[in-house]
Amino acid sequence: MKLDAWKQPFFSGKMPACALKGHWVSFSLVDETGSGKAYGGLPYTLYDSTGCQYDGRLNGEGFARLQGFYCGPVVLKFDGLYSGAQAPYYQLRTRVAYELPITELQIRAEQTRFSTKDGRRTEGNPAQSQADRFYQVEVRDLVRHVAHLPPVTPRTHRPQRHALKMMADLGFGPPQPALSGVVLFPNQHSVLEVRPLRALRPMLSIEDSFCALNLYQLALMSTLSYCDFGQQPPKKPIDHVSFPLDPTVGNLFAEKLSLFEDAWRVDPEQVQRFYPLYQEVPYSLRFEILPFDPELYPQNRPALEHEQEHPARLHFFDDEKFGTDTQAFITHHDEIVLIAVRGTASGADALRDANAHQVPFSEGVGNAHEGFYQAYRAMRDFVLHYLDLFHSGQRIVICGHSLGGAIALLLAEGLRRVPGSQYNILLYTYGAPRAADSEFADGASSLIHHRIVNHNDPVPSVPATWMNTTTKLWVPGAVTLFSAPAAGGLLFAAGLVRVGGNPYQHHGEQQHFMPIKLPDGTHSSVLWTPGCESILEAGCNRAVQLHGDMPGRDNLLKQLFQANQHFMTASYIPAAWATLRRWQQTLDSQGPLVTPREFELLDLALETMTRQLRNKNRELERRRPANQRGCGHEHNQALNAEIDRLHTSRRRLESLRWRRLEARDVYGSHAQSSQLQPSLKRWFSHRENRELAQIASIPAPIQSSPLNPQPLDIDSIV
Structure with missing residues (x-):
């Protein structure tokens, strides 16, 4: 561990980075209406500042709390792949060519709906008032392989991507070389509003x-x-x-x-x-x-x-x-x-x-x-x-x-x-x-x-x-x-x-x-x-x-x-x-x-x-x-x-x-x-x-006499 890590900007001066346990973090995944039920029971993984891995499941309301990890930020991921047989996800996961790394999180996000008719993001999620930190996230923010997912849309409350990079530069976080996941800060409750995965065809x-x-x-x-x-x-x-x-x-x-x-x-x-x-x-x-x-x-x-x-x-x-x-x-x-x-x-x-x-x-x-x-x-x-x-x-x-x-x-x-x-x-x-x-x-x-x-x-x-x-x-x-x-x-x-x-x-x-x-x-x-x-x-x-x-x-x-x-x-x-x-x-x-x-x-x-x-x-x-x-x-x-x-x-x-x-x-x-x-x-x-x-338009009927017969070429119709 690097003992001078506390000097980095994303650490609080009151929170020196040391290998002490005893800190907590809580978080919720919610849809655009503030409900977390769509994500209830979803498995997650957290990595603390020493790289320790903590696996768990959200409760029925999409909430989870972790107590007693090494102090400093943690990285949250939902990388668990779908293992069921539901169509079309099973076929896409197992097809011969370009099998897709579809996660359980992706499937849950596909079953949620936008709160606006045109799919534009809204401000003022009801769950925001309960949060110390509020982020508008997309599935691609929380998983490793993202090439099959849509591009990111504009958002006001974006997760702090720079914090993830800084943790990797300092030697913290998960052992994977790829940067993935959302950084959560200790002793705070974070609410993550997940954008629905819906499309037009x-x-x-x-x-x-x-x-x-x-x-x-x-x-x-x-x-x-x-x-x-x-x-x-x-x-x-x-x-x-x-x-x-x-x-x-x-x-x-x-x-x-x-x-x-x-x-x-x-x-x-x-x-x-x-x-x-x-x-x-x-x-x-x-x-x-x-x-x-x-x-x-x-x-x-x-x-x-x-x-x-x-x-x-x-x-x-x-x-x-x-x-x-x-x-x-x-x-x-x-x-x-x-x-x-x-x-x-x-x-x-x-x-x-x-x-x-x-x-x-x-x-x-x-x-x-x-x-x-x-x-x-x-x-x-x-x-x-x-x-x-x-x-x-x-x-x-x-x-x-x-x-x-x-x-x-x-x-x-x-x-x-x-x-x-x-x-x-x-x-x-x-x-x-x-x-x-x-x-x-x-x-x-x-x-x-x-x-x-x-x-x-x-x-x-x-x-x-x-x-x-x-x-x-x-x-x-x-x-x-x-x-x-x-x-x-x-x-x-x-x-x-x-x-x-x-x-x-x-x-x-x-x-x-x-x-x-x-x-x-x-x-x-x-x-x-x-x-x-x-x-x-x-x-x-x-x-x-x-x-x-x-x-x-x-x-x-x-x-x-x-x-x-x-x-x-x-x-x-x-x-x-x-x-x-x-x-x-x-x-x-x-x-x-x-x-x-x-x-x-x-x-x-x-x-x-x-x-x-x-x-x-x-x-x-x-x-x-x-x-x-x-x-x-x-x-x-x-x-x-x-x-x-x-x-x-x-x-x-x-x-x-x-x-x-x-x-x-x-x-x-x-x-x-x-x-x-x-x-x-x-x-x-x-x-x-x-x-x-x-x-x-359908022409309105005319009550007068019918059309007079006339010599008419097909060309003269228009």
């Missing part, structure tokens, strides 16, 4: 059926895939990592949601606030970003050089090896593995989009778009490695926008066909182009895929069904098809006919978002399943027209992939939000999904489209030689098939006049959850979600 339905909740939530996650992972340092970390940059994937999941912050940014350029619907969960049930701790995990050690594992390498795919520029992130909790794939974001992406040559889909049947297939193959092993480590029967939810949607489709089907895997996959894509041929689509028919298309987004119209060529050949063809559509016409007959090989074909059930401007100036919107190609092609024609009648060949791709209604934050996210809000209103009012005013306008548009197709069919027939008329030319067959699909679309539209929504249509598997109402209350606390945009 985006709500996602795990049901097969389409729901407005997933439509909106996965639009946000698809947009987040464009962000960096945000890890600092990004490569070759030494002892710890952080995620300070907002918005990034790591910042959202590892910091904001882990700290119970209601985050809203998923795009660096985002101005409008779009909040996900979050549910409050125990910290261990959040979407996980894995810990980095070279002391615990040999695979984290810097000496491994290029083989070193760290969170960015495990959760974030940014292709360098194959040069495809593909990007995606993956994370999970006990019910869901979430995978989001980035869309077109670079010149390399655009060239890959343009490579419409078909190659065999070797994992299954049919042929796939070569550029998309190469991108999928680049990330396949990354995803399989993660699933080998952390998939334990969860639903795999995959989403992606644009190019990301096409890659997500191939990934979903590829995973579904992994021998012996039995992965249960749910896929949502936004503005995705066609990724494969009709044989692939037939072979993947049992894959649950909800394909979202915004009204005038041109990208779902490419590659055209006749494309099976390399870039040099199809770009001029696309210019011919899209550059000069007749005003009000649907001149896409060539796009309905293949030239060699199986045609490109969309997979999944289309959900089409259609904004509507009614004759009185009212704006509304309808999400429906038209089931025909005409609307897609009309939207593509209109989008190209908006950029000029004759786009140059070199900028056609840019024109298509940068059309305003293809962007996520400008288009798909607002449309998804509008649908969710409108469906919430419809559920509350028990009204129909489509009002009579909206139905009449849309039905007129579909009737006009049908008439245009019939006129085009007759025109093509007249142009054929007399001796070939009536022989069922493939162009006529394609147009007749599309006319039949338009009839089906009109029947589907009519059915929406009578359909009444159920809670599952809006919230999926969360419809009956006890978490739904608290989550909605949190979501509606933001003014953006209370103030309805006109497009999300």
